[in-house]
Amino acid sequence: MGKLFSFFLFLFSVLVSAQDSINAEGITFLSDFEESHFTNFANGAEEDYIAALLGIDSTMTVSKAAKIKSNVDNFLEGLKKKSLSYNPKKKVKYIFNEVHDRFFRKYELDANFSDIFKSQTYNCVSGTALYTYAFDYLGVPYQIKETPTHVFLVAYPFQYDIYVETTLPGKAGSYVPSEFIIKKAIDNLVSMKILTSDYVNSVGYNKAYNDYYYGNENITKKDLVGIQYYNKGIFLLNGSKYQRAYWNMQKSSLVYENEKTKIFNEGILTLLMDELDFSNMENFKWFITFTKINQETDYLKYKLYSIISNDKLSEFDMVQVEEKLAEVENTDLRNALMETFYSFKAEKAYKFQNTSEALEYAQKIYELNPNNINAKNYIALIELDKLAQKNISDARLEDLTDLVERYPFLEEFGLYNRYRVYLYSFLVANSFNNNQKVAGDAYLNELEQLLKENKEGSLDFNQGAIGKAYGEIGAYFYRKGQKENAMRMLKRGLEFSPENEDIERKIRLINQSY
Template sequence: MARLILLLVFIILTKASFCQDSLVLYKEITFSSLFEKKSFDNHFIHQKTDLFDLLMANGGLLNEGRIASSKEGFYSHLDNMGFEKMTTRKNDRQVKFVYDNIHKKFLQKYEERNKYEEIFSNGFYNCVSASALYALAFDRLKIPYTIKEKPTHVYLIAYPGAENIMIETTTPVGGFYQISTPFKQNFVKTLKDQKLISAQEFNAYDVNVLFERYYFGKQEEINLLQLVGLHYLNDGLYKMDDGLAESALHQFEKAFLFYPSDRTGYLMMVAATDAFHAKKEKDNNHAILLAKLSRYQKYGVTPEMIKGEFGRVLLDLIPQADKRDQLNSYYQTLYSGISTDELRKEIDFLYHYEFGRQLYHQLRYKEALTHFEKAVQAKPKSTDALNAFMGCLGHTLSAQNNNKEAIGTLEKYGSIYPDLKVNNLYSIMLASAFLSQFGQEYELNRPGEGDKYKTAFEMIKDNNQDLPINHSLIGYAYSSAAVYFFRRGQTAKAKNIINKGLEYSPNNPELMIRLEMLR
């Protein structure tokens, strides 16, 4: 697909890239060289901006020594070209002197694909790189100027508001590719789907008009830092044309740091999508791309899409025992790269729920319980998570064979996770544990303790009369209490206990036999 070399954006530069809700996080930037990283760190971290270095950082032709000598040579030329003799001349003569001198010294051949460093390597330039060169020169010589952008061109105005002398570094048609019709249509459709373009506006104007309006925005005055952003944006487009989507994304992200815009965000989304689908290995790089895609909701990427892609990763890696560490690393990388708490919780839930299910099917209940509990923590009201947690907990408690400890564990979890108290599986397990302990206490001749657990059971059952309880367990518990009182000659009390049990388990065989024996 043909792409623009020159891209013009419209949002004022900020350092919002350090904010968590930004599309780009500085810590995730992939640098192509140590010099590039040093130049960025100096600007974004140490507030020691060197515009020449930032422009040279996007390259690889020159080593750091050559960059330093190029900078020294450039500024030395400006200081010694005799401009001080022109200061008494009219402004237009001053500008012409500088323009001709620089063009002759540094600019040899126009090339569509170009980086700023090439000016000092072979003399090749394009609209963006040459405009940057003249802007640096005007800064040095204290000639007032502005940088102007329009959809297919960037140029300088010297002495704005006075002579308004236009500095054309190349012809307006020389510095761009023609954008294809499908690209325009997809861009406009995306904005319409996201309601950034109203249906009324969409129907009133053709695609070309809307594309020009929203892709390029208003013609603006930009500064040199924003021009650095354009420099990186162009390079990202070169890489997209070459099929290097991930490398293009890295350049678009750098462009966004200097010159954020919806257009750059859209291009990042396109590049990230292409790079993500090109990756076959579900490694940390795959996770990083998925995390980045999660930030592009404005451009049509939904949380459901991210959850779906992560679900496919889980299906692929969970069954492979030798991939456990890889999966955990993937999850940690994805989780830390997502910026919204809501989506983080969804990813947390998916990971622990699916991992817990795998362990559960392998009868590894203790390990599974840990994951199911974390799934409950992520989504406390999820019926699937609560039921899985309780089912796994049931197996774990059965293995302990200590009913009192089971009651304590159940009550503890009910206190930690209040939604369990309205979960039928939890209520069944706790009620059954109370019943069992009720019967055991009477068998051990501890009626006071037995009545405590009897009351606890009846409270649960009375509050949820449809709760299914094991009828044999009801028969055992109430029969144990009845036998205790019968042996002590308290037949009436024994009958009352039996009748109470029959309220919860009508026609219970064991209770009916006990009742018949008491007559």
């Protein structure tokens, strides 16, 4: 059977072929014929069984499929009268041999259903599929069994349990095990402690044999269609056709409920994440597809960053990335990826001193994650710098208050208090320069409170602004003839800003006037 469980093999396969360009946003079908009949069958249209099996052939058409079905039906119609005269065991053997002689010539591991009618090439999946159709047509009850590497049929289950092995022609193709064989097989299982004698005694040898060798779980004709696509996916995988392998696994999963298709799809997409050239934005759709089955946020954020940090991507490409990220279905994951994207954009814009763009992206990050320290930092740097570029006046105090109301976190940043020192220093200097002592004292109180809080030197502030503030205070008192007060305030300024040249110069001037 064409199920090569090659998970470890494909992890070390060669790079993706450049010609594998498949639409990753929705399953890509080989033809309109495949899409219509496959999806109909997937949705329960039982009459499309043969068409669904044939759709895996990209050259299949409605007329070709109809002709194949008609030929099969005519052949089976010819078997119907004679098969009715046989007992169940002979009937199964007769049908088996006639179908095998008519349709099967060569066993090939990678054959698909349409190959039966092109070259009489088959494997256990396609062979079993044709026998299920024949048994349905001729009224033979059956069950379809699956093992990890094989599928086969059991005709007349619970009555004769006739094993139908499609890959073996002649007498070996269908048989009923004798009571002797059954007893010997079960006794061996008991001796190996695989089964217990109590269990065998309670259910009987025949049921114990059937349950162990044939299994309790059956698969359906729909599963057979899915297994055919699963097999094709494995062969494409082993041939390093990863993208096409993925879509065959996807088709398989629509009709074949099995965990291994999900495992393989995740493995294939992981390979694609490492091998695809994401400088070609067409390939970014595979990243979005990957997010549907792998939601390891840290890895996806790392992978996204490695993609968007490629210098070959244009601004148009980046717009496409943003639009595609909006399609990620998981809200938390989408927000995390958007945060990574906006962080990259903000960082790049800020490095190129495009502060308006950096602020735009920082605000988007902040909306997604108010705890993002980089977003807070960009907002603090840019907004406070914008404020600092304006003419300094008491109106800036209102601006600063408004800004903190919008971004309360600004008070956590040193730049906020540095700006306040600068602003209050200017307001103090301006007030005393204009002989507005009451206003000046109020501003000075705020300034000195800030400077006292920074007694340990945790804040870098503008020494020139401090010198200007205390210098204007000294000048005010000097103009008023209050030289002692002038000296007292200047020396007080030196307590907050030692060795301040502006303050020391004013002190020297006053000393020279004595």
